[in-house]
Amino acid sequence: MKYNLTLLEKTTPLAVSPTANGAWEMESPEKRLAVTGRRIDDTHLFLTIDGVGCNAFISDDGNAKQIMIDGVLYQVIDADAQARSTVSGAASPTLPRDATPPMPAVVVKIMVAVGQQVKAGDGLVVVSAMKMETTLTAPFDARVAGINVAVDDKVAPGDILVDLETAGEENAPEA
Amino acid sequence: MFKRILIANRGEIACRIMHTCREMGIETVAVYSEADETAAHVLAADRAVLVGAADPTASYLNQDRILAAARSAGAEAIHPGYGFLAENAAFAARCVEEGITFIGPPAEAIRDLGDKTVARRLMQDSGVPVIPGQLQAETDPAKLAAAAEEIGYPVLIKAAAGGGGKGMRIVHAPEALAEAAEAAGREAAAAFGNGSIYIEKYLPKTRHVEFQIMADRHGNCIHVLERECSIQRRHQKIIEETPSPALTPKLRAAMGEAAVRAARAAGYVNAGTVEFLLDPEGRFYFLEVNTRLQVEHPITEMVTGIDLVREQIRIAAGRPLSYAQEDIAGRGHAIECRIYAEDPACGFLPSPGIIRYLKSPQGPGIRIDAGIYAGAHVPVEYDPILAKLVVQAETREAAIARARRALASYVILGVRTPIAFLRDVLDHEAFRRGATYTDFIPEHLAAWTPLAPNPDAARAAFVADALMPKARPAATPGTGPSAPSPWQSLGGWRG
Numbered sequence: 001m002k003y004n005l006t007l008l009e010k011t012t013p014l015a016v017s018p019t020a021n022g023a024w025e026m027e028s029p030e031k032r033l034a035v036t037g038r039r040i041d042d043t044h045l046f047l048t049i050d051g052v053g054c055n056a057f058i059s060d061d062g063n064a065k066q067i068m069i070d071g072v073l074y075q076v077i078d079a080d081a082q083a084r085s086t087v088s089g090a091a092s093p094t095l096p097r098d099a100t101p102p103m104p105a106v107v108v109k110i111m112v113a114v115g116q117q118v119k120a121g122d123g124l125v126v127v128s129a130m131k132m133e134t135t136l137t138a139p140f141d142a143r144v145a146g147i148n149v150a151v152d153d154k155v156a157p158g159d160i161l162v163d164l165e166t167a168g169e170e171n172a173p174e175a
Numbered sequence: 176m177f178k179r180i181l182i183a184n185r186g187e188i189a190c191r192i193m194h195t196c197r198e199m200g201i202e203t204v205a206v207y208s209e210a211d212e213t214a215a216h217v218l219a220a221d222r223a224v225l226v227g228a229a230d231p232t233a234s235y236l237n238q239d240r241i242l243a244a245a246r247s248a249g250a251e252a253i254h255p256g257y258g259f260l261a262e263n264a265a266f267a268a269r270c271v272e273e274g275i276t277f278i279g280p281p282a283e284a285i286r287d288l289g290d291k292t293v294a295r296r297l298m299q300d301s302g303v304p305v306i307p308g309q310l311q312a313e314t315d316p317a318k319l320a321a322a323a324e325e326i327g328y329p330v331l332i333k334a335a336a337g338g339g340g341k342g343m344r345i346v347h348a349p350e351a352l353a354e355a356a357e358a359a360g361r362e363a364a365a366a367f368g369n370g371s372i373y374i375e376k377y378l379p380k381t382r383h384v385e386f387q388i389m390a391d392r393h394g395n396c397i398h399v400l401e402r403e404c405s406i407q408r409r410h411q412k413i414i415e416e417t418p419s420p421a422l423t424p425k426l427r428a429a430m431g432e433a434a435v436r437a438a439r440a441a442g443y444v445n446a447g448t449v450e451f452l453l454d455p456e457g458r459f460y461f462l463e464v465n466t467r468l469q470v471e472h473p474i475t476e477m478v479t480g481i482d483l484v485r486e487q488i489r490i491a492a493g494r495p496l497s498y499a500q501e502d503i504a505g506r507g508h509a510i511e512c513r514i515y516a517e518d519p520a521c522g523f524l525p526s527p528g529i530i531r532y533l534k535s536p537q538g539p540g541i542r543i544d545a546g547i548y549a550g551a552h553v554p555v556e557y558d559p560i561l562a563k564l565v566v567q568a569e570t571r572e573a574a575i576a577r578a579r580r581a582l583a584s585y586v587i588l589g590v591r592t593p594i595a596f597l598r599d600v601l602d603h604e605a606f607r608r609g610a611t612y613t614d615f616i617p618e619h620l621a622a623w624t625p626l627a628p629n630p631d632a633a634r635a636a637f638v639a640d641a642l643m644p645k646a647r648p649a650a651t652p653g654t655g656p657s658a659p660s661p662w663q664s665l666g667g668w669r670g
Contacts, residue, residue, distance in 0.1 A: 003641075005634050008627050016638055024642075026635055033631060037639035042646060043532045043588065045639050049632055056636035057586045059531050067636045071583040071594045072625060074633035104527050104555050130516070130525035130559040152230075154555070 004079040011079045099136045099162040105129040107153045112162065116144045124162045127155060142166050176492050177201055177252045177276070181224075181245045182216070184256030185235060186546035187562055188468070189216035192254050195484040204248040206241055208234035210554040215546045222248050229556045235259045238266050245275050252276035252491060254484075258558060261467040262289060278491040280445050280466045288441055288464040292335045292373050298461045301440035303433045306452065306460040308375025314360070316353050319374060323352055326376050332356055334363030335371035340410035342366060345377050381452040383407070383613055384419050384459070386434035387475045387483070389498075390443045391490045397500045398431040398449075399475055399483070405611040406600060408523055413593065414600055415471040416510045417478055420571065420609030421453060430459055437464060446472075446487050470513070470563070473544055477509035477567040508574040509567040512582060512597045516559040519596035520624055527555040531589030536581035540567045540574075553590055561587070571609070575601050595625050 003014040015027045023036040038046045047054045057068040063081040067074045105127035112124050118138040125136045146163035149155060180196055181204040182189045193203045193216070205220035210229035217223045224244035227234035234240065236259055245253055253275055255261040261279065264286035270277035279285070288294045296310045307326055312335045313319050323330045323346065332355055334342030342363030344355040356372060364370030382405045390396035403419035404412040422430070434449035441464065448469045450462040472483050486497060516526045533549040545562035547553070553561065564581055568574040582598045600606055603619055612618075627633070 003634075003638060005637055007630050007633055012630075012634065014634060014638065016642075024638075026638060028634075031631075033635065035635045035639065037635075037643055039643045039645070044534075045636055045643070047632065047635055047639055049635055054629075054632050054636075055584075056632065056639075057532060057534070057588060058636060058640045059588045065637050065640060066588060067633050067640075068586050068588060069629055069632050069636065071585060071598055072628060073591075073595065074627055074630070076633050076637040078637075102521070103524050106555055129527060129555045130557060132525055134524075 006077040006079045006082075007074060098160045099124045099138070099164065100157055100159055101127045101129075101136060101155050101161070102134065102157060103129050104154070104156045105134070107149050107151050107155060107161070108133060110147060110149070110151065111135075112144045112147070114144050114147060118142055118144060118164070125149070127161075136161065138164060140164070140166060177488065179204060179221075179248065179250045180252045180254055180278070180488070181206065181241070181248060181250035182220070182254050182256065183235065183241050183260055184254075184258070185211055185214060185216050185557065187215075187544045187560060188256040188258075188470070188546075190219050190546050191473075191544045192256060192484055193219050195482055195488070198482075199485060199488065201488070204244070204250045206235070206244050208556070210552075210556055213552070215548055215551060218548075224248055229554060231259065231556060235557075238263075238269060242269060242273055242275065246273070250275065252278055252488075254278040254487070255467065257467050257470055262465070264289065276491050278445065278487050280443055280447060284441050284443050285466045288466050290335055291333060291337060291463060292371075294441075294463060295461070297440050298437055301436050303437045303440070303461045304459060306375045306378065306462075309373040312371035312373050314371075316356065319356055320349060320352055322374050323349065326374060329377040329379070330374050331377040332359040332372050332374055334359065334367060334369070335373055336367035336369040337363060342372065343410075378452055378454055378460070380612055380614070381405075381454050382419070382421055382611060383412075383450065383462075384421065384430065384453045385448045385450040385465075385469070386431055387469070387472070388434050388438045388443065388447050388449055389483075389486055389490070389496060390438055390445065390447075391496045392444055392493060393495045395496045395499075396435050396438050396443065397496065397498065397503060398434045399479055399481060399498075399503055400505050401427060401430065402448075402469075402471055402474055403611060404471060405613050406606075406615050407613055408616050412471060413513050413515075414510065414597065415474055416508065416571070416574070417474045418505060418508065419453075420611065421457075423457075426457055426459075433459070433461070437461060445490050446483055470560070471511050473542060473563060473565040474509035474511045474567075477542065477565055478505035478507060479503060480506070507567055507569045508571045509565060510574045510578045510601075512564045512578060512601075513560060514562040514564060514585070514587070514592050514594065514597075516553045516561050516590040517593060518591035519593040521591075523593070525555070525559045526591035527553045527559070528590040529553070530561075530587060532586060533588075534584070534586040535562075536564065536584045538577075538581070540577055541581050542566070547587075561590075561592070575607070596620070596623060599623065599626070 012028050018024050026033045036048045045056045059066045064077045108128045109126040120140045122138045123135045142164035145165040149161045179202040182192050196203045203220045205217050205223040206226045207217045208229050226240040260266040264282045267277045268282035295305045329347045332344040342359045344359045346352050346355045360370040386401050387399040402417045404415045406414040437449045448465040451459045453459045517523045518526050530551045535543045542565040547561050566577040568577045
C-alpha cells in the first residue's frame, strides 16, 4: 500500500509491504527500512527500525498526527487524505482576514465599537491567556460591522471576535 | 509544630509543599477555584476548600476567602508558595492579626523589599553593592535627565514597584529619555497601581546569580549557596543551575556574605532569595530580594540535601535553623528545566488545553515537581507552568547529559511544551562552555524552529499507528499490551 506523508512541508511517497512475522518494509525514494511495531497503549507504540528500538507517542488531529519521539514533536500529515478533504470543501486554510485569537484565551478589553472605522494594525480586542496579554489587530482598513464577544468571554482560535467590512463590501453582491 | 497547614496556591508548587507537609505528619488544606475542581493539588490534599471563580482576583488572590477557608478548615498556618499572595505584605499582616501563622517573612520586610528604591537604600546603607543609580523614585523630567547624565548612558528606567520586566526601558541617548520615562511610568501605573520610576546604569552583559538565604527568629541567618538563572525568555527564567559556572570559591564567599548582610539589613526571617547581577569582570550588584520560596528552589535542595520547605515550616513554628553556615556544602551539579504550556516555535505563546498523555522521565538523579496528570485541564487563567524537571549529577557535564536524556523521555501531549527547545539550549556550544548571560536566548536562539532529527521514525510511526488497531474499550485483562499483528486484521489496508 502507498502513503504520501508530509513532514515539515516536504511530502514523501512511501510504499509499505508486509514481510515475515508481522514486520513490514517501508520504502521511500531514498531508502528502504525494515520496521516492526508493537502497540503499548492507544498512544504509545514501540517500533524497531532496521533493528533499532524507538518509542513513539501519537495523538490524532484530523488528517495530521502529532508524534513525539525523543522529546521532539513531529507533525505528520496524510497528504492524500488532506487532498480529499480539501476537494470536498472542508476547512479551507485560515486567511488573516479575521480577528481570531492565536490561543484559547479570555477577553480582557474591547477597543472598538460597531460602526467605527479602523486602519490596518489598529487594536481591536485584547485577550489574555496565562497572564500574557495579546492585542488582536485589524488585518486591513475596515469598518467594524459587529462585535461577537464581551469582556470575560472565553474564546478559542477560529472564533471571529469582531466582524470587519471593507469599504463597499456591504453592497458587493459576492462579498 | 503545626497540625494543619493551608496552602494558598495551586499547581506544582502546591503539590510540592504538600509532599513535605505529609512527610512531617502535617495535614494539608488546599484551596481551589471553580476552574480547578479536579486539579492535581486538590487531589493531593487532605481537605480542599472552594474559594471562588476562576479569575484569580476572585479566588487565589481573594484574601477574605482564603482566610475564611483557613478558619473553617482549622488550619493554623498558611503557606503562600510563590506568586499570588506570596509577596503581599497586607496579606502577611492580616494573617498575623487573625492569629494564623504566615509561612514567610514579616510583613514589614515584604513591604520594604517590595519597593525597589527602599530596598536599594537599605542595601547601600549596609554596604551591599547596588547598581549605580537613583535611590529615590523621580517624576521631574529635568531631574531624571540630570541623573541619567550623571550615571552615564545607556541607562535603565525601572518601576519602583516593579517586577517581570513591566515598566522597564533601556535608554541609549538623552533625546529618548523623556518619552521612555513617560511610557515606563504609564506601564508601571497600569501593572502595579504605582507609576513611580527610577533610573539606574544599564549593564549590557550580565549574569543573573542569586543566593538562597534562610533566617530564623533567633537571629541566625545563613546562605544556602547560589543559583545561576541567566537563561531567560521575556525576563522569566527557564533553565537554572547550581553551582554557577562563573563563581570562584572566593567570589561565592563574598556574594554569600553580602546576601546574608542584605537579609539582616531587612530584618529578614524565613526563606528568601537575594538576586544579583554579575558582570564579566566578576563585579556583582544587588538586584532585588524575592521574599518567598523561589520556583527554582529544588536545585538547591538537590545539591545540599536540605528540604527548604521543611525549614520554612520549622522557622515559622519558632524553631531555630537546623543548619549553621559551616554545615552547608553543595555536592555535584543540579539543573532545572521549566516545562511550561507554551509554544517556543511561536514566540512562547501560552498553550492551554487538556493533557492527553503524560509520561515522566525516570532514573537516578531525576526529580519531577509537577502539578499535572493525564487528563488534567490546563486553564487559561493561571501561570502556564506545568512541571519542573530537576536533575543532579557529579559534574556539570554529567548533569547536562542527564537533563538531555530526561527531556528526551518526557512525553506531554495535548498542549505545546518547550521540551525540544530546552534540549537545544542544553546542546548549545555557548551553554556547554558556561557562557550563560541574560541575553542568551535573544543572542543564540532568537529564530528557533524545531529540528526534525529523525523523520524516518516519525513516518514509520505514522504508518504503524494507521496499521495497528487501538485497544477496544473492554480489553480482556491479562492478554498483554500488544495488539494483534496488522497482518491478521487487514481492515486498515488500502491502496
